[in-house]
Amino acid sequence: MKQIKRAFRMHRIFVAQELKRMMEYKGDFIIGIIGFLFVQASNLLFLTLIFSNIPSLMGWDYTQVVFIYGFSLIPKGIDHLFFDNLWSIGHFTVRKGDFDKYLTRPINTLFHVMVEKLQIDALGEFLMGVALVCVTLPKLQVEWSVLRVVLILAVIPFATLIYTGIKIATAAIAFWTKKSGDITYMFYMVNDFAKYPVGIYNRAIQTIITYIIPFAFTAFYPAYFFLTGENPLFNIGMTVVISVVLMSIGILIWNRGIKAYESAGA
Amino acid sequence: MTKRLKIYTPFISAGIQETATYRVDLIFYLLGDVLACFVSYFIWKAVFISSESEFLHGFTMPQMIVYIFLMFLTSLLIYSDGTYNIGEEIRDGSIAMRMLKPVSYNATFLFQEIGNKLVTNVILIIPLVAGVEVVRTYVTGEIQFNILHFVLYLISCVMAYLINFFFNICFGFIAFIIKYLWGANMMKNCVVGFLSGAIIPLAFLPDTLEKVFLFLPFSSLNYTPVMIYMGMYNSSQTAFYLGLQLFWVLFFWGLSKLLWSGASKRLSVQGG
Numbered sequence: 080m081k082q083i084k085r086a087f088r089m090h091r092i093f094v095a096q097e098l099k100r101m102m103e104y105k106g107d108f109i110i111g112i113i114g115f116l117f118v119q120a121s122n123l124l125f126l127t128l129i130f131s132n133i134p135s136l137m138g139w140d141y142t143q144v145v146f147i148y149g150f151s152l153i154p155k156g157i158d159h160l161f162f163d164n165l166w167s168i169g170h171f172t173v174r175k176g177d178f179d180k181y182l183t184r185p186i187n188t189l190f191h192v193m194v195e196k197l198q199i200d201a202l203g204e205f206l207m208g209v210a211l212v213c214v215t216l217p218k219l220q221v222e223w224s225v226l227r228v229v230l231i232l233a234v235i236p237f238a239t240l241i242y243t244g245i246k247i248a249t250a251a252i253a254f255w256t257k258k259s260g261d262i263t264y265m266f267y268m269v270n271d272f273a274k275y276p277v278g279i280y281n282r283a284i285q286t287i288i289t290y291i292i293p294f295a296f297t298a299f300y301p302a303y304f305f306l307t308g309e310n311p312l313f314n315i316g317m318t319v320v321i322s323v324v325l326m327s328i329g330i331l332i333w334n335r336g337i338k339a340y341e342s343a344g345a
Numbered sequence: 346m347t348k349r350l351k352i353y354t355p356f357i358s359a360g361i362q363e364t365a366t367y368r369v370d371l372i373f374y375l376l377g378d379v380l381a382c383f384v385s386y387f388i389w390k391a392v393f394i395s396s397e398s399e400f401l402h403g404f405t406m407p408q409m410i411v412y413i414f415l416m417f418l419t420s421l422l423i424y425s426d427g428t429y430n431i432g433e434e435i436r437d438g439s440i441a442m443r444m445l446k447p448v449s450y451n452a453t454f455l456f457q458e459i460g461n462k463l464v465t466n467v468i469l470i471i472p473l474v475a476g477v478e479v480v481r482t483y484v485t486g487e488i489q490f491n492i493l494h495f496v497l498y499l500i501s502c503v504m505a506y507l508i509n510f511f512f513n514i515c516f517g518f519i520a521f522i523i524k525y526l527w528g529a530n531m532m533k534n535c536v537v538g539f540l541s542g543a544i545i546p547l548a549f550l551p552d553t554l555e556k557v558f559l560f561l562p563f564s565s566l567n568y569t570p571v572m573i574y575m576g577m578y579n580s581s582q583t584a585f586y587l588g589l590q591l592f593w594v595l596f597f598w599g600l601s602k603l604l605w606s607g608a609s610k611r612l613s614v615q616g617g
Contacts, residue, residue: 107528114531121535121544128549129388132402133395136388200528261373268377271384279391284383 089186090194097197108199115203119152123211139276142218143306149211150305151274151298154238156205158246163198165246170260173253179342189247189333221306230315231305237322238297242270244325245292247333254336266292273298293321352448353456360460371465375421382417386410402548407484408575409546414477415571416543421473422466423506423566425458428533431517432526444609451514451601458510494576497583501570504590508565511597518604542568562593 101108126148130141139147172178181188221227249266252259269287273294277285288295296318304314364371393406404412431454434440443453474495481489516533519526538544540563547555547568558564569586572578578586 110532111528114528114535117532117535121539124539125544128545129392132549133392136395137391258370261370261377265373265377265380268380271381272387275384275388280387284387 086190093194094197101197101199111200112203112206115200116207119204119207122148137276137279139278142215144275145211146215146219146306147276147299147302148274149208149215150302151270152204152208152211154235154297155242155270156201156208157235157239158242159201159204160198162193162243162246163201164192164196165243165250166260166263167196168192168250169253169258169263171258173340174257176342178340182337182340188337189330193243219306222308224308226311227305227308230311231301234301234315234318237319238301240322240326241293241297241318242267244322244327244329247329248325251329251333251336254340270294270297275299276303293325296321353452356453356456357460357463360457360462361464362460363457364461364464368464368468375469378417378421382413385413389413402546403577404546404548407481410484411477411481411575412546412571414480415574416567418473418477419502419505419567419570419574420543421469422462422502423509423570425506425510425513428513428517428519428530429526430454431514432519432530450605450609451511454514455510462506489576491576494574497587498570498574501573501587501590504587504594505566505570507594508562508590508597511594511601512562514601515597515604518608537563537566540564541566542571560589562597565590565593 123145126141126144130136130144134140136144168178181191184191245266246263249259249263252262269292272280272284272288273296277288277295277299280288285295300314301318303309304311389409390406393401393409399405401409431440434443443450446453478488478490516530517526519529540558540561542564547558547564550558559568565586569590573583573586
């Protein structure tokens with residue numbers, strides 16, 4: 080308990096430090112947020128142009144597809160906002176020998192890496208996701224129930240941790256290879272599949288995004304449950320299970336990696 | 346002329362070595378992008394299945410699929426990241442080292458990147474073109490490869506690369522005003538992606554917009570080479586769009602020179 084309290088206190092200190100740093104470059108962080116809004120806006124424009132040619136995409140109408148898309152941005156944005164620093168481990172921290180600094184501090188290395196930075200740009204992604212969900216909600220033909228709302232909200236942190244777990248596991252590969260940012264990138268790109276109804280893909284892709292690199296649980300399955308109320312055990316339950324499993328694998332690889340780590344650079 | 350070019354050979358070989366060192370990373374990175382390609386593949390497939398007509402804005406499903414993979418190939422061939430490099434150099438002050446050398450600032454970037462590209466493009470072009478052709482033969486049911494289109498495509502790609510390079514250099518000078526290029530670069534990539542037809546064929550846009558976009562420099566980047574490769578243009582259209590590409594190459598080359606002479610005078614380096 081005491082440890083958890085200490086962790087939270089430290090997290091606050093790190094965040095405060097980050098915010099101070101950011102206020103130094105106000106213009107930059109506004110540009111970052113707008114940049115992400117641009118990316119999302121262009122994807123939305125793509126969907127709109129596509130739907131101007133067809134009434135529905137294999138049974139899914141425009142509102143539903145936008146809802147799933149918007150929902151996918153929420154866990155992605157949260158992970159991006161808080162745990163973006165994991166990218167730099169695989170890209171350059173280990174390679175340049177800068178990782179040593181984490182080993183000299185009296186806190187858990189993984190915790191330190193995760194809370195050190197705040198990627199405020201990701202607010203663009205997150206806010207766009209929230210906005211799309213809010214705009215599409217009233218137009219959806221959904222039977223409202225307390226259970227659905229509670230479950231969909233409760234599943235968001237778990238969906239987020241699927242991203243985080245995959246990032247930890249792939250970043251930790253750098254402890255052996257010195258550089259793994261591109262491996263993280265490859266895995267991370269699979270999340271693109273999760274933004275659209277899984278039914279449009281062939282069997283092989285469906286299997287991959289459900290069981291192997293299970294990004295489908297970050298967006299489509301939870302959103303599907305919310306839209307239809309079907310199969311909460313799979314759509315929500317599996318999301319929780321998978322996120323716990325992935326986080327455990329990530330932490331395991333990380334801890335083994337720390338033991339194998341030999342400093343690089345000067 | 347040869348002597349002038351010779352001073353740049355060290356930059357080419359530096360570029361080659363740089364890329365050769367990280368070739369494994371490059372493969373993983375590419376696999377990530379191929380995945381994104383497959384996402385569009387499945388979306389478009391679903392779109393055509395859901396549509397009642399066989400044609401959507403002049404594209405059939407096989408053509409659309411070929412379009413997606415060709416877009417990917419073309420973006421890869423003409424990729425240029427001058428913006429980011431210039432921004433980084435301005436940020437960390439190493440731009441000063443480059444300015445000390447008795448060579449053209451823009452040209453050092455160009456030759457270093459040509460070195461990078463010699464490695465990536467030579468390794469990738471044969472398997473990727475073969476891959477695209479296999480997909481094309483598979484989805485259309487007959488061999489469509491046309492050597493004339495392919496040669497014109499390569500010429501068009503070279504010009505597209507030069508436009509991309511000089512445009513990125515021009516954009517990189519924004520770093521003299523905005524020190525945070527990552528965000529600005531993301532915005533640029535997104536706008537360029539849309540205007541160049543990388544996200545959706547320009548033919549899917551409303552007519553007037555399409556006409557305007559076809560004259561903007563961005564369609565000269567990806568769209569023109571891809572349309573030539575696919576044989577969507579007749580000979581007079583091909584000549585016209587190749588000419589337009591040449592115009593934009595010269596335009597951005599001139600602009601980058603102009604901006605550089607202006608910007609180098611008011612350079613302020615933070616740290617270094």
